[in-house]
Each structure stands twice: as structure tokens, then as C-alpha cells.
Amino acid sequence: MNIAFNIQPLLSDTKTGMGYVEEYFVKILVDQNPSDTFFFEFFSLFEKKMEKVNLYLKNNVRTSACVFFHGKLYRLVSTLFPLPYRWLFRTKADITHFFNFIVPPGVKGKKIVTIHDLAFRRFPETVRAKTRYMLKWSLAKSIRRADRIIAVSEWTKQEILRFYSYPSEKISVVYNGVDTSIYRTGLDPMDIDHVCKRRHIPKNYILYLGTIEPRKNLERLIKAYSLLKNKRPDSPALVLAGKKGWHYGRIIRAYEESAARESIIWTGYVTEEEKPLLLAGAVYFCFPSLYEGFGMPILEAFACGTPVLTANNSALVEVAGDAAFFVDALSIEDICDKLDQMYINGDLRANLRQKGLERVKQFSWEKSAQKLHNVYEMALKESEL
Numbered sequence: 001m002n003i004a005f006n007i008q009p010l011l012s013d014t015k016t017g018m019g020y021v022e023e024y025f026v027k028i029l030v031d032q033n034p035s036d037t038f039f040f041e042f043f044s045l046f047e048k049k050m051e052k053v054n055l056y057l058k059n060n061v062r063t064s065a066c067v068f069f070h071g072k073l074y075r076l077v078s079t080l081f082p083l084p085y086r087w088l089f090r091t092k093a094d095i096t097h098f099f100n101f102i103v104p105p106g107v108k109g110k111k112i113v114t115i116h117d118l119a120f121r122r123f124p125e126t127v128r129a130k131t132r133y134m135l136k137w138s139l140a141k142s143i144r145r146a147d148r149i150i151a152v153s154e155w156t157k158q159e160i161l162r163f164y165s166y167p168s169e170k171i172s173v174v175y176n177g178v179d180t181s182i183y184r185t186g187l188d189p190m191d192i193d194h195v196c197k198r199r200h201i202p203k204n205y206i207l208y209l210g211t212i213e214p215r216k217n218l219e220r221l222i223k224a225y226s227l228l229k230n231k232r233p234d235s236p237a238l239v240l241a242g243k244k245g246w247h248y249g250r251i252i253r254a255y256e257e258s259a260a261r262e263s264i265i266w267t268g269y270v271t272e273e274e275k276p277l278l279l280a281g282a283v284y285f286c287f288p289s290l291y292e293g294f295g296m297p298i299l300e301a302f303a304c305g306t307p308v309l310t311a312n313n314s315a316l317v318e319v320a321g322d323a324a325f326f327v328d329a330l331s332i333e334d335i336c337d338k339l340d341q342m343y344i345n346g347d348l349r350a351n352l353r354q355k356g357l358e359r360v361k362q363f364s365w366e367k368s369a370q371k372l373h374n375v376y377e378m379a380l381k382e383s384e385l
Helices: 017-032 050-056 070-082 129-145 154-163 189-198 218-231 247-258 274-281 296-303 314-320 332-344 348-361 365-384
Strands: 001-004 037-043 061-066 095-098 112-115 149-153 169-174 205-209 237-241 263-267 285-289 307-312 323-327
Touching: 001 017, 017 037, 017 070, 017 296, 017 365, 037 050, 037 070, 050 061, 070 129, 095 365, 112 129, 112 365, 149 154, 149 365, 154 314, 169 263, 205 218, 205 274, 205 332, 218 237, 218 247, 218 332, 237 274, 274 296, 285 296, 285 332, 285 365, 296 307, 296 314, 296 348, 307 314, 307 332, 323 332, 332 348
Parallel strands: 001 037, 001 095, 037 061, 095 112, 112 149, 149 169, 205 237, 205 285, 237 263, 285 307, 307 323
Antiparallel strands: none
């Protein structure tokens, strides 16, 4: 097969979840399928991208750069005017896979799209306005253009069927994985101490790791933590690790108004090298999000042997199984109570640690990449019938 990817999401200087998902799938698919030819398509107006692209090149990879548009500009233009994608990228692809929700107009061959979540439909107030409007305007068209849809969880598949008309049999659930060569137990304690000192983090801490934005429910987490510190002053510090997203003003105000703010630590953007070390050093990992299409940080914590407290909603329950301690994300009081239980109950944390290490074995990038390749094969066979 000739398989094309638009690799724009993995070329960012500060990749987030979507970029990492594409990066793992692309690298593994290229390695697993040496007889296929892969085309890496990207926009490079005013930007030098080849240095990053070169990191992913193999003998079966070809590149195609569009120097006439910036990626964001093309997305805006193609939303308003159906400028054919094939005019910009003249690769001879049988399959083109878009990992970021949108199939542009005029794509040659079979079209596959990954939909990660539908937060903009469920919790529109937690999604950046320009992203919300773009998805509201474009996603229905994108779904109509797609020959196959990849949903990252069964939850997300059901969300797609709830809000859009599309054949269920053409939506394939392909889970994300976790890189257990990076996220693992047995990390050097000296390395953990070093990153904590560099980030001004004490030895005893609860960790949140992710983007600082409304959907992550950090305003309630801060308020719940304030109640906890009032109830139990010796509770661990709360570390909020991750880059600022959008509309984080209310989160910052909740921190500034908190009586426990001296025990709340902000790290800013965390590098890939720091993430497993911070996870491994935490007393437990707290991820009380309002809505997730998957929830990769849960698996990363599991792989590091770190107990997990997460919300009992969306795909978080599906991914965590019985290996996490669940909380009502809408209840500050319940979050406070569960934060406390996780700290004082060492047996609970030990049990969750073992369950997490077993649970993470069910999620493999390699197995998921093979399943994704099978979807490509099915899509191509349909065109031959």
C-alpha cells in the first residue's frame, strides 16, 4: 500500500497528546510494514520543518512539503472554501490518514480520520473558542468525507454515533498505548530527586500532569485540596505540571484565593524526560478530568507503578478498569475525601499499584498499530469490490 500521513501534529515544539499519538503510530507502522510506501505530508511556509521530519525518515518513507500555505492558514481557508488537498500534495497515496479530526476537501484515495473525543459537544465551555467553532463548522463535513473513522475508545465511538450519522461498522476502536521503555518502574531515585529539586518539588507530593485548562477540572481540584489541607495539614504538596492551555484565568484565581497556595506548586511545561520521573516520585497521580476521549496519562502512571485517582466519567472508566480509585469530578467534597483516602490508606495505594501494572499490559502501541494497518487494508479492499 501507499499510505500518506499529514504529520503536522508531531512537528510542534511542544507536542501534546495528539502529536504523541501520531508519532508513535507513524514510527511503528513504518517499521512494521517495510513493503509499504509511506508519504509524510506537511506545511512548511515560513518554517524550517525538515530537521524534525528527518528524525522519522526510513527507506520506505517519502516526504511532501507544501510551501504555499501555513498549516493553520490552509485549515482556515479550506473551512471556508473547498480548496482541494490533492492540489497541494500530489502524492500517489492509496490511503491518507488524518490524526487530528479533520479530513480536508479533495483528498485523493481512501480517507481515514482519528476522532479523539467530542468534548466540544459535551462540554463546549471547556474548549477553546476557535477550536470549538472550527469543529462545529468542519467535523460533520469531515465525517462525511471519511471512508473509515478511528475512535480511540469505545466511549468515543458511542459519542460519534450519538451526535452524527455514520455507519457503526465503519468506526474502528483503536486504543492508544504506552511506551514502557520510557514509562516504567525502577527509575533511578537520584534522577527523581534531581528533577524534583530542579522544579522545587518536595519529596512528598500529589501529581497532576497535563494541560492547564478548564476540561481538566483543576479549579475544583484546587478547592478540594484547600479543604484537605485545612482538614489534614500534613497532606502532601499538590504539583500541577503542564503548560498553560486556554482560559486558565479561573484556575489561577482559584489558586490565588486558596489558603493552601503555599503548598501548590506549578511547574510549567514538562519535558518528555521529566514526565516519568515526576510520575514515579509522586505519592499518587490525580487526574479528575471532566471528560476524556481516552486518558493517556492514566496509563503512563500505571506503567510507572504510581497509584491513580481519576474521575468516574467518559473514557476514563474504560481505560482504567478496576485499577484506579474513582471520584465524582463535579463534587469538591468527594474530591477532597478521595484525596485524603488515597494519602492515609497505604494498603489502597499498594493494591492500586499492582492492579495498574497489570492493567497497562493490555495497551500496546505495537498491537494497536497492527490493528490500524488492518483498517487500512479493509478500506482498500472495499474500493476493489
